Structure formats: C-alpha cells, structure tokens
Amino acid sequence: MSNRAEQAKQGLEIVVLYCQHGICDDAKASAWSQDAEGMYVRAVMMPCSSKLEVPYILKILESGADAVEIVACPEKSCKLLTGSLRAERRVEYIRGLLEKIGYAPERVGISRKLAQKPDELIKIAGTRADAVRSLGTNPMKTGEQQ
Amino acid sequence: MIFAEWKPIAELIEKLKPYKKVLLAGCATCVAECAAGGEKEVETLAPLLRMALQKQGHTVEIVTATLDKQCEWEFVEQLAEQAAEVDAIMSVACGIGVQALAERFDPKPVYPGVNTSALTIREEAGLWAGRCAACGDCVLGETFGYCPIARCAKSLLNGPCGGTRKSGKCEVNEDVDCIWNLIVERAYERGQIESLAEPKRTKNWSNSGHGGPKRVIREDLRQ
Amino acid sequence: MKTLVGSNLERVLAEGHFAVTAEVGPPRGPEAEVVKKKAGILRGVADAYNVTDNQTAVVRMSSIAASKILLQEGLEPVMQIVCRDRNRIAIQSDLLGAWALGMRNVLCLSGDHQSAGAGGKLNGHPGAKNVYDIDSIQLISVVKGLRDEAVQDGGDSISSAAPFFIGAAWTPLGPPEKFRTIRLAKKINAGADFIQTQAVYDIKRFSEAVRRAEDMGLAEKTAILAGIIIPRSAGMLRYMNNNVPGIEVPDELIGRMKDAADPHEEGIKITLELIDAARNLSGIKGVHLQAIEAEGLLPDVIKAAGLLPRPHVY
Ligand code: SF4
Ligand code: SF4
Numbered sequence: 001m002s003n004r005a006e007q008a009k010q011g012l013e014i015v016v017l018y019c020q021h022g023i024c025d026d027a028k029a030s031a032w033s034q035d036a037e038g039m040y041v042r043a044v045m046m047p048c049s050s051k052l053e054v055p056y057i058l059k060i061l062e063s064g065a066d067a068v069e070i071v072a073c074p075e076k077s078c079k080l081l082t083g084s085l086r087a088e089r090r091v092e093y094i095r096g097l098l099e100k101i102g103y104a105p106e107r108v109g110i111s112r113k114l115a116q117k118p119d120e121l122i123k124i125a126g127t128r129a130d131a132v133r134s135l136g137t138n139p140m141k142t143g144e145q146q
Numbered sequence: 147m148i149f150a151e152w153k154p155i156a157e158l159i160e161k162l163k164p165y166k167k168v169l170l171a172g173c174a175t176c177v178a179e180c181a182a183g184g185e186k187e188v189e190t191l192a193p194l195l196r197m198a199l200q201k202q203g204h205t206v207e208i209v210t211a212t213l214d215k216q217c218e219w220e221f222v223e224q225l226a227e228q229a230a231e232v233d234a235i236m237s238v239a240c241g242i243g244v245q246a247l248a249e250r251f252d253p254k255p256v257y258p259g260v261n262t263s264a265l266t267i268r269e270e271a272g273l274w275a276g277r278c279a280a281c282g283d284c285v286l287g288e289t290f291g292y293c294p295i296a297r298c299a300k301s302l303l304n305g306p307c308g309g310t311r312k313s314g315k316c317e318v319n320e321d322v323d324c325i326w327n328l329i330v331e332r333a334y335e336r337g338q339i340e341s342l343a344e345p346k347r348t349k350n351w352s353n354s355g356h357g358g359p360k361r362v363i364r365e366d367l368r369q
Numbered sequence: 370m371k372t373l374v375g376s377n378l379e380r381v382l383a384e385g386h387f388a389v390t391a392e393v394g395p396p397r398g399p400e401a402e403v404v405k406k407k408a409g410i411l412r413g414v415a416d417a418y419n420v421t422d423n424q425t426a427v428v429r430m431s432s433i434a435a436s437k438i439l440l441q442e443g444l445e446p447v448m449q450i451v452c453r454d455r456n457r458i459a460i461q462s463d464l465l466g467a468w469a470l471g472m473r474n475v476l477c478l479s480g481d482h483q484s485a486g487a488g489g490k491l492n493g494h495p496g497a498k499n500v501y502d503i504d505s506i507q508l509i510s511v512v513k514g515l516r517d518e519a520v521q522d523g524g525d526s527i528s529s530a531a532p533f534f535i536g537a538a539w540t541p542l543g544p545p546e547k548f549r550t551i552r553l554a555k556k557i558n559a560g561a562d563f564i565q566t567q568a569v570y571d572i573k574r575f576s577e578a579v580r581r582a583e584d585m586g587l588a589e590k591t592a593i594l595a596g597i598i599i600p601r602s603a604g605m606l607r608y609m610n611n612n613v614p615g616i617e618v619p620d621e622l623i624g625r626m627k628d629a630a631d632p633h634e635e636g637i638k639i640t641l642e643l644i645d646a647a648r649n650l651s652g653i654k655g656v657h658l659q660a661i662e663a664e665g666l667l668p669d670v671i672k673a674a675g676l677l678p679r680p681h682v683y
Contacts, residue, residue: 055189062193097190100155101198139201299482300452300499304506305552307479308540308567309614317614318482330545343551345559348457348507348522 011038012132013141014125015060018071019049019084036122039129043121049073049110050083057094061107064141069128070110071121084112106131107138147176147267148240149274150183150260152191155198158236161257162195163204165233170195170259171225171247172212173239180274182260183238185212191238191259216243222250229254265296275322282353288341290332297325303346306330373516373562374534376473377445377681378417381655382563382592386680387648388655390447390565390594391415391667394424395435404435407664408442414668416679417474419565419657422449426483426493433463437470447536448472451480456502457511457522464515468531476536476565477508488612506552506559509537513560537561539593541578542571543615550581557591564591565657567615568598570606570622572646579652588652595647599660599670600636603627637670644674 033042042065046052049072060068070091072084088110095105109128113120152158162168170192178184188210199206211228213221216239229235229251237244238259248256266274279296285303286293295301299318306326309317316324333339351357372379381388391411396403411418418439422432429435436446448467450460464475479501486493503511503522511522512535519530537556541549553564569575575595582588600606603626610618622639629635640658647653660666671677 053186055186055193058190058193058197062197097155097194101194102201103197140197299484300479300504301501302479302504304504304555305548306543306545307505308538308543309479309482310544311614312544314544318484324544327545330548334545334547339548339551342548343555345506345510345555348503348511351502 011040012066012129012137013040013042013064014129015065015068016041016043016071016121016125017046017052017068018043018121019073020045020047021073032118034118034122036126039125041122041125043118048083049087052087052090054090054094057108058097061103061138062140064138066138066141067107067109067128067132069125071124072110072112074112074114088112104132104135106135147179147265148242148262149180149264149266149276150177150238150240150262151180152182152238152260153258155194158195158257158259159198159202162206162234162236163199163202165206167207167209167232169225169228169232169235170208170210171216171235171237171239172210173216173243174212174214177239177260179268180266183240188212188238217246219246219250222246225251280354281349281351282357283350285346288346289329290336292325292329292332294325294329302326303349305342374473374532376417376534378447378474379534379562381416381680384680387676388592388594389415389671389676389679390417390419390655390657391664392419392421392657392659393435393439393664394421395430395432397427397429399430401438404430404438405442408439408444410665411667412442412444413679414671414677415658416681417445417447419447419449419476422451422478422480423454425481425487426453427486427491428494433467433470433472436467436472440471445474446472447474447476449476449478450508451478452501452503452505452508453480453483453499456500460503460508461511461515461521464512464533465527465531468533473532474534474536475512476538477505477512477561478538479505505537506555509535509556509559509561534562535560536563536565538567539564540567540615542574542617543567546578550578550585550587553582554585554587557587561591564593566593566596568596568609568659569643569647570616570618572643574617576650579650583652592654593652594655594657595643595650595653596657597640597643597647597659599640599658599663599666600626601663602632602636637666637673640670641674644676
C-alpha cells in the first residue's frame with residue numbers, strides 16, 4: 001500500500017491491456033511496466049481482446065489503477081473478426097456500470113489500433129491518462145472518499 | 147429458465163452499507179444463463195459494490211461464492227462455513243435461492259440482489275424473452291405451441307384484441323410480436339383455423355399462484 | 370315486437386331503423402356537471418350513448434356512475450366494461466349493480482393495456498397490476514349467462530335474471546385480417562347482440578370485410594354499427610393511420626383534409642360521406658359516432674346526415 005501511495009504521488013497508474021496479435025515480436029512479453037511522464041504504465045498482453053472479461057477489468061480498477069486502456073486490433077485485422085468489436089461493447093457496458101456507481105466512465109477506454117511498438121502503447125496510455133487526470137486518483141487506491 | 151436482473155446498484159448499497167462483512171452468493175443455473183447471478187456476474191458485481199461502498203465511505207468486506215444450485219439444500223449447505231463468518235448475505239439467485247438461504251441461515255439477514263421477473267428463453271445472444279407464466283393450466287396444445295398467457299399482454303384466450311399493429315406486433319410494444327397473430331398464422335399454415343373458432347371458456351387459474359401458495363405432495367416420493 | 374331487454378337501442382334496431390350511437394367519455398374528475406353538460410348537448414341525437422370504462426387506461430369517473438348520470442338526464446347509456454381492471458367476481462357484481470341502477474346495454478371489451486396511459490401523453494398507471502382474468506369473448510358469455518340463465522360464470526344461480534343487450538367490438542381491418550371475421554363470429558356465438566366497429570375510413574376495404582361477415586351469415590345474427598370518428602385535421606388522420614391499430618385511412622382522405630381550405634368543413638363532409646356509405650351497406654344497421662374532445666359537433670352532423678329526429682325520443 002505504501003508503495004502504491006508513492007506511485008500515486010508520482011502520477012497516475014494506467015493499465016494497458018493489449019492484444020498479442022497487434023504487436024511486433026520484440027514487444028511480445030506477457031507483462032511489463034514502465035514509468036513515463038506523469039504516469040506509471042503497466043502493460044499486460046492478452047491472447048485476444050475478445051477474451052476480455054468484464055470482471056477482470058473491474059478488478060484492475062478495484063485494485064486501484066486509475067484507468068484501464070484496452071488496445072484491440074482494428075476491425076479489419078482482428079483475428080476473430082468480431083473479437084475487437086465485442087471488446088468494444090464490453091467496454092461500453094463497463095462504462096455504464098461505472099456511471100451507476102458514481103465512477104467516471106473515462107476510467108476505462110478502448111483504442112483499436114495496431115500498436116507495433118511499446119512506445120506507441122505508452123502514447124496511447126498517455127492519452128488515457130490525460131482523460132482521467134482531472135478526476136484525480138482512483139478512490140480505491142488512496143482509500144479517500146470523493 | 148427463471149429470469150432475473152440486477153436490482154439498481156444504489157438499492158444494493160443501501161442494504162449492505164450497515165455491515166462489516168457480506169457474502170455475495172451466486173447460482174450457476176438459471177441466473178447464470180440469463181447473465182445476472184452466475185459466477186461471472188458475482189465477480190462483476192462484487193468489485194462494483196466494493197468500489198461504490200468505499201467511495202461512499204463504508205468499509206464493507208465482500209466475499210463471494212457461487213453454488214451450482216441455490217435452490218437445493220445439498221448445495222446450499224456448501225455455504226455454511228462462509229455464511230457463519232459474515233454479517234449478512236446478498237443472493238443474486240432467483241427468489242427461490244434467496245429464500246433457501248434465508249431459511250437455512252436464519253437469523254442471518256439475506257437480501258435479494260436481483261429482481262426475478264419471468265420464465266424466459268434466450269432467443270439469441272443477449273436477448274431473452276418470456277415464454278411461460280406458470281399458469282397451471284397449459285393451453286399450448288390448443289394454441290399451436292405459442293403461449294397466449296405469457297406472451298399476450300392481456301392473456302387472451304380467444305384470439306387477438308383490436309390492438310394488433312399493422313406490423314403484426316403487439317399494441318404494448320412494437321418490438322414484441324402479437325402472439326395471437328402468430329398463433330393464427332400457424333393455424334392457417336396447418337389448415338386448422340377451425341380449431342381457433344371454438345370458444346375457450348373462462349380459465350381456471352386456481353392451479354397457479356392465484357389459487358394460493360403452491361404445495362404439492364407426491365406420496366410415492368416421500369420418505 | 371319481441372325484444373330481449375327492451376332497451377331503446379334494442380327497440381330501434383328491432384324495428385329496422387338505422388341506429389345511431391354516440392360516445393360520452395366520463396371526466397377525469399368527480400364532477401357530475403361535466404357529464405350532465407355533455408348530456409345536454411347530445412340529448413335526442415342518438416339512440417344510446419357509449420360510456421367508456423377508463424379508456425386508454427386513464428382513470429376517469431367510473432362508467433357505471435357516469436352511465437347512471439346519463440340515465441337521470443334522459444339518455445340511454447351503453448355501459449362499457451373492460452377486462453383489464455376487474456376479475457369475474459367484480460365484473461358480475463358490477464353488472465348486477467348496473468342493472469339495478471337501470472343500465473340495459475353493455476359493451477364488452479378487452480380494454481387498452483395500462484402500459485401507456487393515453488398513448489403516453491399522461492402518466493397513467495404503468496405500474497398497475499392488471500387483471501385480464503377473462504377476455505372479452507368470455508365476458509360476453511358471462512353477461513349472457515346472467516341474462517338467459519340467471520346463472521353466474523361459476524355455476525351459482527342469481528336470484529333473478531339481469532337482462533342486458535350485449536355489445537362487442539370488431540376491428541375488421543386489424544391483422545390478422547382473415548381471422549377477424551372468425552373472431553366476430555365467436556363474439557356473436559357467445560351472445561353479442563350488437564357490434565360497434567373500429568373507426569372506418571377505408572370504405573372499400575370495410576365493405577369487403579362486411580361482405581365476408583354477410584357470407585358467413587353473421588350480419589343477420591347481430592346488428593353491426595359502423596364506427597366513425599369525425600376527422601379534424603390531416604395530422605389526426607395520419608396519426609390514426611400510423612398509430613391506432615385497425616384504423617386504415619386512405620391517402621386520398623388525408624390529402625383531401627390537407628388541401629382543404631376549411632379542414633373543419635371538410636371533416637364534416639367526409640363524415641357525412643362515410644355515414645352515407647355505411648347506410649348503403651346491406652350488412653350495416655347503424656353508425657357509432659365519435660367526435661374526440663368535440664362532442665358539440667355531433668348534433669349538427671347527425672342532423673345533416675338526415676338521421677334526425679331519432680325514432681324514439683326517450
Ligand atoms: S399456457 Fe400456462 S403453463 Fe402453458 S406455457 Fe403458457 S403460462 Fe405456461
Ligand atoms: S396485440 Fe396481440 S399480443 Fe398484444 S394484447 Fe392484443 S392480442 Fe395480445
């Protein structure tokens with residue numbers, strides 16, 4: 001927790017879930033993390049965005065991440081054809097759930113891009129971080145009440 | 147299957163906030179089929195409840211469990227240990243499961259997390275529709291396999307009301323078929339329209355909930 | 370002349386006159402005055418007056434009470450009963466009470482579902498528990514049992530018969546259209562003495578439907594009254610055509626209303642043409658006229674149609 005609190009001071013914690021089919025070979029590690037400007041990025045590779053389950057994403061937020069960004073393949077290049085589309089629908093569903101509990105829906109997002117390099121994933125994470133910066137840190141992290 | 151859907155989360159929070167530790171209990175049968183109370187939904191609802199409670203300043207620990215069936219005592223028993231450790235239980239099974247837990251774990255407070263509302267079929271992915279109202283006097287044999295009790299907004303027995311839309315949909319909802327329109331169509335297709343010309347007398351509703359709480363004894367199965 | 374009930378409407382039909390009924394909607398409030406005022410406007414222009422039963426699932430003065438007020442004002446009511454709000458116990462009890470109060474005509478209906486009060490224009494009571502214990506055809510049989518056998522639906526007898534002249538509705542152009550004649554037959558076999566149809570605008574399709582009913586021998590077993598709603602604007606006709614099940618309005622009529630210099634006049638003209646067409650159909654024994662929220666139009670229309678004076682001023 002103290003580790004977490006430090007991170008919080010340093011910047012936002014953004015979790016990036018990315019589809020293994022969208023990334024070049026040298027970035028094919030199942031999970032890695034990196035400090036970047038004003039944020040701490042944790043990246044997790046998924047077999048396919050269609051496998052993305054709602055509880056999994058919610059648990060990431062519950063555990064204190066400030067935002068989750070899913071990087072799914074563009075429609076045309078999706079291995080499962082409709083996999084990334086389904087991921088998009090689930091993200092919409094989660095956003096609706098977040099609104100119901102008074103959380104900003106922006107804490108979850110999806111981009112449909114072929115992010116070939118880790119750098120690009122960091123850039124995408126940065127966009128998500130910008131979207132949530134004004135919201136402050138996730139109340140689950142600090143235990144604070146909003 | 148028995149169809150249920152989540153109650154508004156705000157309502158659930160109100161119920162849970164006085165407690166320190168709560169068990170959220172799912173059921174892997176009907177409510178899992180209708181994506182309201184299976185394991186996946188329990189594991190979706192639990193983090194949401196935790197986040198919502200914490201945001202409102204309530205520290206409530208939520209533990210989870212999903213039974214194969216919440217409506218049979220053998221399975222309910224599996225919750226005994228966990229139930230003993232919590233201050234309250236919230237069940238996302240149908241009303242039958244909720245009552246089974248309430249009975250078995252009395253005096254522990256048990257709250258429903260869902261509204262149980264119909265007997266449905268999953269027509270396609272993400273679409274459920276009512277099929278039966280447990281009326282206790284099934285007429286499907288005379289209505290070409292379409293239920294006019296559950297699927298006609300007025301439970302008519304003698305044919306369509308004047309409300310059938312041009313599109314063949316029901317006056318109540320333009321997305322729902324007028325079931326009598328379908329019954330009549332099928333009767334024509336099978337060359338049996340005459341059977342629908344026969345008047346159906348007033349129905350005996352007493353074998354449904356209207357006759358008072360259901361209680362059935364089968365001596366051959368008693369011990 | 371042998372009549373079952375002796376109501377004015379029954380006598381007019383039995384004597385072979387072309388009958389006229391009109392509609393009186395009870396107020397959304399408790400004022401007897403409102404009903405009396407409408408009665409004053411409509412006295413003498415029709416043979417009987419339909420009193421709606423919480424039409425479009427909006428709470429109004431009860432049809433029994435409003436019917437009784439009409440009766441006191443010298444107008445004969447056709448008391449409507451819907452199956453939405455009362456079970457067979459309440460309906461039969463109300464029928465006995467209504468008979469005791471002097472009502473002799475009833476119209477048996479399923480009733481609009483409560484999901485949208487007044488088509489969504491008012492709140493209504495979408496959260497209400499509906500009843501629909503019996504349907505309109507079963508209701509007809511129930512009324513017939515009280516009349517012909519002095520017996521309740523459950524088989525118990527009543528102390529003396531309650532003879533009503535029994536009416537029912539017919540939506541000839543509603544889908545499934547072919548079945549609508551069979552459903553009409555079911556109503557007649559169940560005991561419907563008279564029929565009021567859903568509003569007619571497409572006289573061609575309507576006359577075909579009436580011919581089908583005649584072919585089945587139905588038109589002589591009952592008295593069919595053609596429903597006519599006075600059109601007030603092209604918009605109203607378009608709305609009904611698109612949204613009211615069973616109402617078919619030909620484009621030509623909508624066009625006439627749209628192009629009319631005086632839509633009010635044109636609406637009356639169309640009404641008179643429809644009445645005339647109905648009179649020329651052998652299977653039609655009268656008209657049921659409605660002027661939604663404008664009952665004041667009816668006396669002039671009925672007069673202009675040459676339907677005054679009524680055979681019995683009652
Ligand atoms: S008729 Fe009754 S028992 Fe049969 S499907 Fe319909 S509601 Fe169920
Ligand atoms: S439109 Fe059809 S399904 Fe709807 S209430 Fe009327 S008969 Fe029943």
